[in-house]
Amino acid sequence: MEVEAVEIQKKYPGKTVLNGVSFSARAGSCVGIVGSNGSGKSTLLSILAGVRRADGGAFLCDGEDLLRRPGMIPKVLGYVPQADPLMEELTAWDNLRMWCDKETIKKSLSHGALKLLGVDGFLRTPVHRMSGGMKKRLSIGCAVVSDPKLLLLDEPSAALDPVCKESIRCYLEAYKKEGGVILMVTHDAQDLELCDDCYILKGGGLYPYQYDGDFHKLAAALCEKNF
DSSP states (O other): OOEEEEEEEEEETTEEEEEEEEEEEOTTOEEEEEOOTTSSHHHHHHHHTTSSOOSEEEEEETTEETTTOGGGHHHHEEEEOSSOOOOTTSBHHHHHHTTSOHHHHHHHHHHSHHHHHTGGGSTTSBGGGSOHHHHHHHHHHHHHTTOOSEEEEESTTTTOOHHHHHHHHHHHHHHHHTTOEEEEEOOOHHHHTTOSEEEEEETTEEEEEOOOSOHHHHHHHHHOSOO
16 A cells, blocks of 8 residues: 655644645555644544545545545544544443454454454453553554554554553554554654654644654754754
8 A cells, every 4th residue: 555645734713734744655664743732743643534624635545535535534544543432331342343343353353453452351341441551452453453554543652551552562563564554643752663754743844854763852853943
């Protein structure tokens, strides 16, 4: 799969959030997007996922513009927003059943994404009794159980303990090796180590950044007025 965002635009009254954002990604790669709070990172992902409408631009997946063909989006990508999109009163199994059929779930629990994420360990647990890490793993599981080739992640490891972070990281590494494409918004240095390309979203524009493992330098770049 080849993915390309072309001149994505979004304006609110009195403010331009995204001013012609463009980037591309290839199969088996992860693109990381960083930026200060309120810079438009979550807005960008929600537009690409079809949750919000762009004011202009295109989002191409193998040449098809998903912004003009939103019906294709569920077949192509999985989306994990910052807030877990789970039904609190339902179990993990019942939440998964809202996304796909029993046989697909069982297959994934046996040797697929749900097994790698450890969801098989809390299938019958209601969401309201889950830890934050369990909820995050289930949210990712719901997004990928149907085997999409593109995964959009908004702060996937925020506030998680090291064990849960490692579980998610191992899954994402396996997802890349299988040829999947990841677009990730993050502030976590360990997440950025997964990324093949990194961008800073600032002032409505998206700028390439060569992340070398120095998170302090990245933080300084985010604070610069003229990046």
